[in-house]
Amino acid sequence: MDLQGKHVVVIGGSSGMGLATAAGAAAAGAKVTIASSDQSRLDAALATLPSGCDGVVVDARREESFAEALAQIGELDHLVYSAGDGVSPRPLVETAPDEARGLFDVRFWGAVAAIRHAAPRIKAGGSIGLTSGTIVVRPPAGAALAAGAAAAIEGLTRGLAVELAPVRVNAVRPGAIHTPMWDALPEARRSAVLGALAERTITKKVGQPDEIAAAHLFLMDNRFVTGTVLTVDGGAILI
Numbered sequence: 001m002d003l004q005g006k007h008v009v010v011i012g013g014s015s016g017m018g019l020a021t022a023a024g025a026a027a028a029g030a031k032v033t034i035a036s037s038d039q040s041r042l043d044a045a046l047a048t049l050p051s052g053c054d055g056v057v058v059d060a061r062r063e064e065s066f067a068e069a070l071a072q073i074g075e076l077d078h079l080v081y082s083a084g085d086g087v088s089p090r091p092l093v094e095t096a097p098d099e100a101r102g103l104f105d106v107r108f109w110g111a112v113a114a115i116r117h118a119a120p121r122i123k124a125g126g127s128i129g130l131t132s133g134t135i136v137v138r139p140p141a142g143a144a145l146a147a148g149a150a151a152a153i154e155g156l157t158r159g160l161a162v163e164l165a166p167v168r169v170n171a172v173r174p175g176a177i178h179t180p181m182w183d184a185l186p187e188a189r190r191s192a193v194l195g196a197l198a199e200r201t202i203t204k205k206v207g208q209p210d211e212i213a214a215a216h217l218f219l220m221d222n223r224f225v226t227g228t229v230l231t232v233d234g235g236a237i238l239i
Contacts, residue, residue, distance in 0.1 A: 001221050003030035007076040008220070011035045011058065011114050012083030014045040016179035017131070020209035021080050021216045026050045028217065033073055035083075060110035063117075070117040078220045079118045080129040081111045089142030103145045108152045115160065122167050125223065129216045130157050130171040132229065137173075137237045154229050161227030168226035170219040175233025176200075177207040202235030 008025040012018040013034030026032045026049055034049075035058040036042040042055040056072060059065040060083045085106045092100070111130055122128070132150040139147035150173075157171040176197040182190050198206045215232045219225055231237065 001028045001217055003028040003077075003220070006030045006078065007033070007073075008078045008080070009033045009035070009073060009076045009118065010080045010082065011060070011110075012081065013055075014038070014041040016082075016181065017174065017177060017209045017212040018080070018082035019045050019048070020213035021082065022053065023049060024210065024213040024217050025078075025220075026053055030077075033076075035069060037083075060106045060113075063113040066110075066113045066117045070114075070121060073121070075121050075123055076118065077123050077126045078129070079114065079122065079127075080131075080216050081114050082131045083107070083110055084131070089140065089146075091142055092144050095145065100145055104149050104152070107149045108156070111153060111156065115164075119164055119167060124166070127168040127170065127220050127226075128160070128164070129219050130169070132157075132171050132173045134173055134175045134231065134233045134237050157229060158227045165226070168219075168223065170225060170227070171229045172212055172215045172219070173229050173231045173233070174212050175207055175231075175236045177209060177212060179209055198234075200236050200239070201233065202239060205234060207232060207234060 003025055008030040010018050010022045013022040014036035022032045022034050032053040034045060034055045037059055039057050042057060046053055046055050056069045058069045083106055115128060130153050132153040135143055135147045136150045136154060154171055157169055161169040178194060194206050198204055212232055215230050
């Protein structure tokens, strides 16, 4: 893959799948801009990326923050939105209305705001890559709202592929991925949980961030793919 001369913007690019996507794009020759809600995380991420990459602080809960950031960034070729926040499972009937609405703020409405301000700046041949999750297909108890937000992303993907053409719009649907999010657990607990998740796949392994990055890079590169949700889950939804 050759992204020489391309500008790739990754919202949520300071860790995990977003950072891996930024690193992959930079390795393919792209100029990369990452966005994060925290300056210290942004600085730490940029220290791991090649020189020439830059970053911007964005509050994904405020549309005006995207307006300011995208005006600063200017033209781009590819946008990847992988921002998210931790969601603790809770039954719908035990979730207050404001809290329920808040579960959509970063993952769905943040993506909407980012696209609203990025789309007019995407150059010919460009693309938008969103992130959902296999929770859409196999939601555990207490995750109905999170599943709803991910499903909304997939519907948005298909609708915008039609609406924003010739800009292509696709989504990656990750399964269980070993990101830094898991590092908050004690080592024994983390190993047990990840081991159990691996057993629920056909490949008997948990995914790595660079495997999700490879999917995003494929969707940037292949101009015959749009409106597609690409599942990368080790076959977990099949068993």
